[in-house]
Amino acid sequence: MAPVSKSTPHASMLxxxxxLAALCAILTVLVGVGSLIGSDQLQVTLTxxxxxxxxxxxxxxxxxxxxxxxxxxxxxxxVGAYAAAWATVDPTWKQMMLTGLPDFLQQNQYGFLPAxxxxxxxxxxxxxxxxxxxxxxxxxxxxxxxxxxLAIVNSVYSNWESVTAATSSIIGVPAVVGPWVAWMxxxxxxxxxxxxQVSRFGLMLRASRDDExxxxxxxxxxxxxxxxxxxxxxxxxxxxxxxxxHFLGILTADTFYLSMTFVxxxxxxxxxxxxxxxxxxxxxxxxVIVEVLRHIEAGVPLGGITIQxxxxxxxxxxxxxxxxxxxxxPAGLTRGNEIAFPFGRAARRxxxxxxx
Amino acid sequence: MIGFLQNLADxxxxxxxxxxxxxxxxxxxxxLRLVNFAHGDFISIGAYALIVPSFEVTAQLFIGTWNWSLxxxxxxxxxxxxxxxxxxxxxxxxxxxxxxxxxxxSFAVSYVIQNGILMVYGARPKAANxxxxxxxxxxxGDLRIPLLQVVTIGVTxxxxxxxxxxLKRTPxxxxxxxxxxxxxxxxxxxxxxxxxxxLAFAISGILATAVSLLYLSQTGTLGPTMGVPLAxxxxxxxxxxxxGSLLGAVVGGFLVGFxxxxxxxxxxxxxxxxxxxxxxxxxxxxxxxxxxxxxPTRAFIERV
Numbered sequence: 001m002a003p004v005s006k007s008t009p010h011a012s013m014l015x016x017x018x019x020l021a022a023l024c025a026i027l028t029v030l031v032g033v034g035s036l037i038g039s040d041q042l043q044v045t046l047t048x049x050x051x052x053x054x055x056x057x058x059x060x061x062x063x064x065x066x067x068x069x070x071x072x073x074x075x076x077x078x079v080g081a082y083a084a085a086w087a088t089v090d091p092t093w094k095q096m097m098l099t100g101l102p103d104f105l106q107q108n109q110y111g112f113l114p115a116x117x118x119x120x121x122x123x124x125x126x127x128x129x130x131x132x133x134x135x136x137x138x139x140x141x142x143x144x145x146x147x148x149x150l151a152i153v154n155s156v157y158s159n160w161e162s163v164t165a166a167t168s169s170i171i172g173v174p175a176v177v178g179p180w181v182a183w184m185x186x187x188x189x190x191x192x193x194x195x196x197q198v199s200r201f202g203l204m205l206r207a208s209r210d211d212e213x214x215x216x217x218x219x220x221x222x223x224x225x226x227x228x229x230x231x232x233x234x235x236x237x238x239x240x241x242x243x244x245x246h247f248l249g250i251l252t253a254d255t256f257y258l259s260m261t262f263v264x265x266x267x268x269x270x271x272x273x274x275x276x277x278x279x280x281x282x283x284x285x286x287x288v289i290v291e292v293l294r295h296i297e298a299g300v301p302l303g304g305i306t307i308q309x310x311x312x313x314x315x316x317x318x319x320x321x322x323x324x325x326x327x328x329x330p331a332g333l334t335r336g337n338e339i340a341f342p343f344g345r346a347a348r349r350x351x352x353x354x355x356x
Numbered sequence: 357m358i359g360f361l362q363n364l365a366d367x368x369x370x371x372x373x374x375x376x377x378x379x380x381x382x383x384x385x386x387x388l389r390l391v392n393f394a395h396g397d398f399i400s401i402g403a404y405a406l407i408v409p410s411f412e413v414t415a416q417l418f419i420g421t422w423n424w425s426l427x428x429x430x431x432x433x434x435x436x437x438x439x440x441x442x443x444x445x446x447x448x449x450x451x452x453x454x455x456x457x458x459x460x461x462s463f464a465v466s467y468v469i470q471n472g473i474l475m476v477y478g479a480r481p482k483a484a485n486x487x488x489x490x491x492x493x494x495x496x497g498d499l500r501i502p503l504l505q506v507v508t509i510g511v512t513x514x515x516x517x518x519x520x521x522x523l524k525r526t527p528x529x530x531x532x533x534x535x536x537x538x539x540x541x542x543x544x545x546x547x548x549x550x551x552x553x554x555l556a557f558a559i560s561g562i563l564a565t566a567v568s569l570l571y572l573s574q575t576g577t578l579g580p581t582m583g584v585p586l587a588x589x590x591x592x593x594x595x596x597x598x599x600g601s602l603l604g605a606v607v608g609g610f611l612v613g614f615x616x617x618x619x620x621x622x623x624x625x626x627x628x629x630x631x632x633x634x635x636x637x638x639x640x641x642x643x644x645x646x647x648x649x650x651x652p653t654r655a656f657i658e659r660v
């Protein structure tokens with residue numbers, strides 16, 4: 001990864017974790033500035049963006065390292081969201097509506113953090129069981145299998161009356177997630193994703209992504225590496241689901257289906273599938289585009305006149321913007337690169353070359 | 357027994373729709389490696405092209421009132437034009453892009469079309485009455501089969517036969533098959549790439565129109581996302597059938613139709629709401645046992 005040079009262990013540590021540190025710094029500045037100057041609307045937007053960021057980072061942990069496009073991860077978001085809501089919703093309501101819940105959930109009310117932990121565990125378990133079966137599949141067959149997983153989760157959660165309240169939503173989930181809570185978990189997700197990616201497991205998995213046969217013949221157990229990544233990424237996405245439930249305060253299974261899948265995948269591909277920086281950049285850029293279009297749709301006063309685009313053109317504008325980004329940067333905005341280390345010898349040489 | 361035959365007829369007619377949609381998806385995948393999510397929206401456009409643009413709940417047929425010999429070509433033309441425009445504007449600049457990028461680009465196309473429909477026609481589902489004469493049943497002994505199902509199956513078989521003839525007997529068809537086998541080699545040998553891809557988009561537009569007309573006369577309702585579930589089942593069908601194989605797409609389409617209808621008919625009452633969960637479990641099982649599909653193609657077996 002980073003060029004080998006004679007330097008102190010601290011410097012090489014810094015170099016190794018520089019991309020992570022830079023991303024965390026960007027996020028912190030963003031949230032700091034946003035919550036200092038921001039209106040209530042901005043706080044909401046910021047929180048939602050951070051939760052999406054956790055989802056996309058989670059999805060990236062699997063797709064970026066394993067190289068298999070997954071449509072199934074929003075299913076884990078659904079699993080996590082419901083798991084957390086089962087824990088934190090008022091017991092009297094649960095006894096009335098969710099009669100199929102096990103006693104320890106039906107009778108008690110748990111705090112936010114145990115609920116989030118439960119969400120991570122349940123999402124990870126589902127990923128472990130299903131992943132053990134489908135991680136053998138590569139390429140498009142693997143993608144469709146993950147899509148089948150999404151469809152199964154959606155079908156179960158939107159019809160299992162006694163456990164998920166089916167079409168009538170779960171209400172009264174405590175809405176405790178604001179920008180700073182979401183920020184904390186986002187940093188956690190970034191750290192986990194990056195540490196995994198530069199770990200032995202991550203490197204072996206990336207080797208299998210680039211050449212499955214070569215990796216196998218070098219002794220990499222591809223299926224097991226994929227499964228590990230699948231479970232880790234499902235846990236991250238499950239946590240995001242729990243946060244989303246405690247951000248919205250109300251839960252329906254259809255929130256976690258096709259459109260959420262498309263939006264998050266689009267964010268990842270627009271940013272660049274191959275790097276953590278790509279995941280973060282995609283989320284930020286797409287969110288900014290959506291917000292700008294929403295403002296113009298509401299009308300922007302400019303000089304004496306108000307500039308306004310017709311209703312519904314926000315979505316169309318987003319679609320066109322995404323298509324344009326893909327046409328001009330087919331490998332994503334970051335082209336799969338992490339943020340480069342700006343102080344090393346390589347960077348100095350590059351600057352010199354640019355100057356001359 | 358009668359019950360089973362009745363279900364079989366249902367399965368064949370639903371399978372026909374999936375097979376037609378899967379052919380449209382499979383054709384593009386074979387040549388371009390494009391998993392075209394916008395195919396479902398081509399189907400929606402075919403249905404919306406029939407009616408007067410308005411926000412009314414009851415759709416007023418416009419092209420839909422024309423004689424069928426005029427109406428079918430008109431609708432087909434509209435869908436084919438949309439398919440060709442999306443190729444020219446989005447997919448042509450992305451010829452060298454990898455599969456995920458192409459797929460997300462097709463999301464973008466799909467998103468634009470869906471919201472375009474939303475802007476012009478409104479979000480609410482609309483009722484539309486197309487070819488209501490086809491509701492009349494045909495009696496075969498005790499078996500009552502709606503004429504529409506017979507028409508659906510007949511049209512599907514006819515289109516498949518035509519497509520086969522086109523691919524096997526005409527020079528353009530041979531070019532398309534060559535391009536699907538090895539696109540770059542076909543280009544070296546004088547096949548014009550953009551022309552063949554345009555042709556594939558046009559044919560997939562024609563197939564989408566057939567699906568939208570048949571589907572609309574079955575359901576009688578229009579919605580901005582009406583084509584999406586059809587396209588999703590079509591993807592599943594192309595993959596379990598064998599990506600890149602048109603025969604596989606057809607087999608997969610009928611298989612998915614069969615699975616869905618039989619689960620609907622024979623699952624115990626209280627499990628029936630979970631029909632889709634069972635259907636997709638079958639899909640995973642099929643993939644686990646035949647990862648390259650029921651009809652694997654040589655072009656997709658990875659060589660080392």
